[in-house]
Amino acid sequence: MILTQIILVLFIGGFLAWRIELQRPQSARWISLIAIVFSFVLLISFANDNHEIFYQYVQISQLPWITKFGIHYAMGIDSLSFILIALTLFLGLVCVLVSWQEITENIGFYYFNLMASIAGIVGVFCATDLFLFFFFWEVMLLPMTALIAIWGHEHRHYAAIKFFIFTQVSSLLMLFAIIALALINLQHTGVWSFDYFVLQKLSIDSQTEYYLMLGFFIAFAVKLPSFPFHTWLPDAHTQAPTAGSVLLAGVLLKTGAYGLIRFVLGLFPEASLEFANIAVWLAVISILYGAKLAFAQTDFKRLVAYSSISHMGFVMLALFSFEQVAYHGALLVIVAHGLSSAALFTMAGMMYSRLHSRDLSTMGGLFSSAPRMGGMLLAFVAAAFGLPGLVNFVGEFLSLTGAFKVYPLQVILAAIGLIGSAIYGMYLFQQSFQGKVQHQIIDLDTRELFICSSLLLLLLLFGLFPELILNHFQEYSMSYDLISNDVISHDLLNSLSTSQTYVELLS
Amino acid sequence: MSSFELLAISPQLIISLAIVLQMLLIAFKRSTYLIQSFTLASILLAIASSVFTLPALNSQITLLFYLDGFSFSVMNSVLFCSAIVVLVSGNYLKISHEVHDEYYLLVMLVTLGALILSISDHFASVFLGLELLSISLVGLVGYLRDRRQTLEASFKYLILSATASSILLLGMAMLYAYSGDMSFNSIEPHYVSSAYIDSVAVEPGKDFKFLAQAGSILLLVGIAFKLSLAPFHFWTPDVYQGAPAPVTMLLATVSKIAMFTVLIKFWFISNQYLDQTMLSVISIIAVLSMLVGNLLALKQNNIKRLLAYSSIAHMGYLLIILPVISEVSIELAKQSALFYITAYALATLILFTFICETSKSNQSTDFDDCHNWQGLFWLSPIQASAIVFALLSLAGIPLTIGFIGKFYLITSALTNQSWLLLASLVTGSAIGLYYYLRIIFIIFSQPVNRESSSQESEISINSSLSHVLLFSLTLLLLALGIYPDLYIFI
Numbered sequence: 001m002i003l004t005q006i007i008l009v010l011f012i013g014g015f016l017a018w019r020i021e022l023q024r025p026q027s028a029r030w031i032s033l034i035a036i037v038f039s040f041v042l043l044i045s046f047a048n049d050n051h052e053i054f055y056q057y058v059q060i061s062q063l064p065w066i067t068k069f070g071i072h073y074a075m076g077i078d079s080l081s082f083i084l085i086a087l088t089l090f091l092g093l094v095c096v097l098v099s100w101q102e103i104t105e106n107i108g109f110y111y112f113n114l115m116a117s118i119a120g121i122v123g124v125f126c127a128t129d130l131f132l133f134f135f136f137w138e139v140m141l142l143p144m145t146a147l148i149a150i151w152g153h154e155h156r157h158y159a160a161i162k163f164f165i166f167t168q169v170s171s172l173l174m175l176f177a178i179i180a181l182a183l184i185n186l187q188h189t190g191v192w193s194f195d196y197f198v199l200q201k202l203s204i205d206s207q208t209e210y211y212l213m214l215g216f217f218i219a220f221a222v223k224l225p226s227f228p229f230h231t232w233l234p235d236a237h238t239q240a241p242t243a244g245s246v247l248l249a250g251v252l253l254k255t256g257a258y259g260l261i262r263f264v265l266g267l268f269p270e271a272s273l274e275f276a277n278i279a280v281w282l283a284v285i286s287i288l289y290g291a292k293l294a295f296a297q298t299d300f301k302r303l304v305a306y307s308s309i310s311h312m313g314f315v316m317l318a319l320f321s322f323e324q325v326a327y328h329g330a331l332l333v334i335v336a337h338g339l340s341s342a343a344l345f346t347m348a349g350m351m352y353s354r355l356h357s358r359d360l361s362t363m364g365g366l367f368s369s370a371p372r373m374g375g376m377l378l379a380f381v382a383a384a385f386g387l388p389g390l391v392n393f394v395g396e397f398l399s400l401t402g403a404f405k406v407y408p409l410q411v412i413l414a415a416i417g418l419i420g421s422a423i424y425g426m427y428l429f430q431q432s433f434q435g436k437v438q439h440q441i442i443d444l445d446t447r448e449l450f451i452c453s454s455l456l457l458l459l460l461l462f463g464l465f466p467e468l469i470l471n472h473f474q475e476y477s478m479s480y481d482l483i484s485n486d487v488i489s490h491d492l493l494n495s496l497s498t499s500q501t502y503v504e505l506l507s
Numbered sequence: 508m509s510s511f512e513l514l515a516i517s518p519q520l521i522i523s524l525a526i527v528l529q530m531l532l533i534a535f536k537r538s539t540y541l542i543q544s545f546t547l548a549s550i551l552l553a554i555a556s557s558v559f560t561l562p563a564l565n566s567q568i569t570l571l572f573y574l575d576g577f578s579f580s581v582m583n584s585v586l587f588c589s590a591i592v593v594l595v596s597g598n599y600l601k602i603s604h605e606v607h608d609e610y611y612l613l614v615m616l617v618t619l620g621a622l623i624l625s626i627s628d629h630f631a632s633v634f635l636g637l638e639l640l641s642i643s644l645v646g647l648v649g650y651l652r653d654r655r656q657t658l659e660a661s662f663k664y665l666i667l668s669a670t671a672s673s674i675l676l677l678g679m680a681m682l683y684a685y686s687g688d689m690s691f692n693s694i695e696p697h698y699v700s701s702a703y704i705d706s707v708a709v710e711p712g713k714d715f716k717f718l719a720q721a722g723s724i725l726l727l728v729g730i731a732f733k734l735s736l737a738p739f740h741f742w743t744p745d746v747y748q749g750a751p752a753p754v755t756m757l758l759a760t761v762s763k764i765a766m767f768t769v770l771i772k773f774w775f776i777s778n779q780y781l782d783q784t785m786l787s788v789i790s791i792i793a794v795l796s797m798l799v800g801n802l803l804a805l806k807q808n809n810i811k812r813l814l815a816y817s818s819i820a821h822m823g824y825l826l827i828i829l830p831v832i833s834e835v836s837i838e839l840a841k842q843s844a845l846f847y848i849t850a851y852a853l854a855t856l857i858l859f860t861f862i863c864e865t866s867k868s869n870q871s872t873d874f875d876d877c878h879n880w881q882g883l884f885w886l887s888p889i890q891a892s893a894i895v896f897a898l899l900s901l902a903g904i905p906l907t908i909g910f911i912g913k914f915y916l917i918t919s920a921l922t923n924q925s926w927l928l929l930a931s932l933v934t935g936s937a938i939g940l941y942y943y944l945r946i947i948f949i950i951f952s953q954p955v956n957r958e959s960s961s962q963e964s965e966i967s968i969n970s971s972l973s974h975v976l977l978f979s980l981t982l983l984l985l986a987l988g989i990y991p992d993l994y995i996f997i
Contacts, residue, residue: 066911066991069918106885138905149948157948164944168904169937176929179918 014115242349326402660749796823882954
């Protein structure tokens with residue numbers, strides 16, 4: 001029940017923050033902070049006591065929910081979920097800290113929404129029942145939409161509606177696929193089940209499998225986002241309040257990647273393999289197109305938003321190459337982009353609170369008055385364009401190296417995106433902090449410095465020691481092989497993940 | 508009639524008796540409060556008496572009625588909705604000096620009509636229930652005769668519902684000419700039960716088959732009028748807007764539920780789903796309703812009008828369950844319809860309860876412009892949350908019963924592989940999200956500074972009864988959405 005406890009702590013913490021703020025102003029942020037720290041401690045202590053979650057998919061709780069359809073309240077965790085939950089909670093802390101002084105209206109309700117969406121996202125990473133997964137997948141959107149629509153910038157209603165409709169419609173397709181999957185299971189076995197592990201064993205004819213896979217793929221491609229489903233992202237990111245952007249870019253996009261790994265590749269391996277060529281091309285287009293559009297922006301947050309599209313393209317490219325190395329690269333990119341885009345949006349928020357503008361053309365020469373801020377921004381921009389030593393570099397390098405074996409042409413094209421990211425990264429820095437002095441601003445205060453340096457520290461730490469993340473996956477997949485007995489002996493590289501059999505198929 | 512049969516229709520009997528007593532009560536003592544409590548008490552008694560009908564499940568009661576689990580649930584939903592309408596009517600009508608005896612009498616007649624419809628499986632009982640329902644509704648729609656819109660709405664409803672009834676009658680006549688029997692289950696010759704077979708002993712020829720088809724289509728058209736399905740929906744927005752808010756509530760819940768029950772019975776008992784022509788007719792109506800309803804709702808600023816268009820779309824969604832490919836999936840289809848219509852009714856009840864409580868019968872219009880709701884969340888968070896949840900439920904978002912309802916519909920449609928209907932469901936919901944969200948955003952936006960304090964008081968509810976009502980309805984909406992096992996199919 002530990003995962004339920006984490007979600008409940010977050011949700012109830014948010015609710016208390018809302019109610020108590022009405023009585024005692026200024027208390028909401030402390031309550032939220034304490035709730036997130038508490039759930040973080042719960043997670044770490046649980047992982048400390050139960051090392052097996054790093055070796056296999058452990059089911060934590062399973063309670064009957066909707067008996068008519070055999071739906072269970074089922075939660076599970078493995079190393080992938082663990083890392084993403086930890087990332088969510090860490091960025092949750094960042095979100096609370098960046099909202100510390102930014103939000104001045106309806107503070108209590110703001111923290112309630114923030115905490116509710118964090119709770120929903122944690123739920124998405126834990127659910128092992130497909131219906132429950134969909135439930136959380138939808139529920140996390142509601143508070144997120146509220147964050148954009150109530151505390152966003154000038155075009156917030158338009159952005160919120162667009163965000164909501166895009167994700168809703170795409171997830172309706174996923175709902176069709178989920179129900180169809182359960183119906184096929186019903187035909188085969190005679191019982192209703194939405195359980196991930198049951199449905200994974202199902203054998204479906206390839207035509208149907210392809211369509212079902214597409215239903216899931218579209219939902220996750222919208223979230224990721226991938227070309228051509230990306231148009232909601234620049235609006236939502238730009239209009240959201242800082243914490244909303246951090247949460248959107250940092251974790252919400254990762255639910256798309258998580259879905260691709262867990263459901264598209266996990267439930268429909270053959271169909272994914274068939275579809276891989278198209279997916280890889282979509283990824284390449286996303287990388288190049290995102291980079292190109294990022295360069296053309298004059299709005300700070302819009303630029304970062306388009307760069308997200310570009311970076312998430314690497315994840316998709318890596319995942320659909322079915323290569324072990326690339327898969328590891330994708331995981332690192334997920335973490336790296338979570339941290340670095342959160343950092344960039346945090347910077348954007350800090351600059352907006354000082355300048356009341358996100359327009360790059362009105363900025364310039366800020367370095368002289370705010371050297372610490374400039375230094376931090378330079379570091380984060382460097383992380384975004386993949387400076388060696390920071391984790392983004394390792395991730396993108398591994399993704400491209402891994403995928404090169406299978407898709408040489410596409411990887412060469414994608415690599416051009418790296419140059420693009422360097423160009424728009426430097427453009428961003430140059431426009432804002434260099435050139436003629438246009439504004440005098442206050443440098444980072446202690447709280448802001450703390451946020452930035454902790455993000456930078458993590459980027460550096462994982463950049464220098466990526467094994468901290470990857471080790472779990474090695475152990476995980478080795479023992480996975482032992483359990484499943486699919487393949488008895490392997491060399492280490494080939495045995496690293498669930499997709500190993502499809503590597504053989506390809507070669 | 509045996510005592511068994513009498514017990515089986517005890518809710519209907521209690522309501523009929525109550526109507527007679529109501530008239531006596533009016534002669535005896537005219538008091539709005541008294542008649543309201545009496546009406547409420549008799550509806551509650553009717554709900555309680557439904558326990559006695561349980562032993563008679565799945566049995567034919569005289570020639571006219573057939574009681575099954577579906578009818579049983581529908582009966583209870585109808586009574587529940589009527590009870591809520593009676594409850595909220597009190598405050599709405601309180602302002603004017605008149606004593607509103609006739610109002611409650613008419614509400615009871617509507618309820619009786621709906622109850623008869625929900626168990627009937629014979630043309631005679633259908634027509635009886637239908638006319639009882641429509642004629643009393645005409646009276647109710649035009650009840651606040653000082654309002655200009657109300658009169659217009661009443662006339663529209665009168666004329667169009669009379670037209671619909673005559674089309675329905677024509678359809679029934681044709682079907683009778685074909686089968687020689689007025690019972691639903693004798694329309695399809697191979698499905699006739701042996702009791703009525705002598706009249707159709709002769710194998711009908713091709714012309715007669717055509718007669719049956721035309722009859723079925725006319726009957727469908729008549730029902731579609733009442734359900735306000737596109738392209739027979741033109742009366743809906745005007746009547747919804749013009750009628751007094753509690754009457755709109757009655758129209759949107761009780762009358763829709765009862766009519767849909769008739770459609771379901773007609774469709775499944777007389778095996779219409781086997782007929783390809785009927786299938787394509789129903790598909791066209793469904794797709795049109797989903798698209799037309801949602802598209803026209805986009806630009807509405809009047810909440811009642813908007814709900815009228817959205818109800819067209821919702822009735823369209825409900826038609827998704829009708830095309831079934833095998834007899835096995837009929838049960839699932841019926842359950843889906845039941846659950847979805849409960850979800851729809853619950854959300855509608857919440858929205859109209861709020862509209863009723865904020866508007867008064869002595870004003871020229873109801874308080875239903877969506878800009879009046881601006882900033883409601885910051886003024887009275889609990890009521891606003893109730894509305895937001897109701898709207899989310901209509902949009903089919905999880906946590907609310909509407910999502911589970913949609914889940915049922917999709918499951919049923921996927922079982923029957925109706926791809927076209929599913930595709931228009933996706934399109935329809937996408938459009939629908941836009942206008943539901945628009946209202947939700949208005950509720951969440953910053954409140955306007957009202958210059959006069961009198962206007963301020965208008966927006967919030969004063970009576971504690973409606974607080975309780977809104978709160979408990981919302982609780983029910985969420986409870987069924989989070990734990991749908993609470994809903995028991997009989």
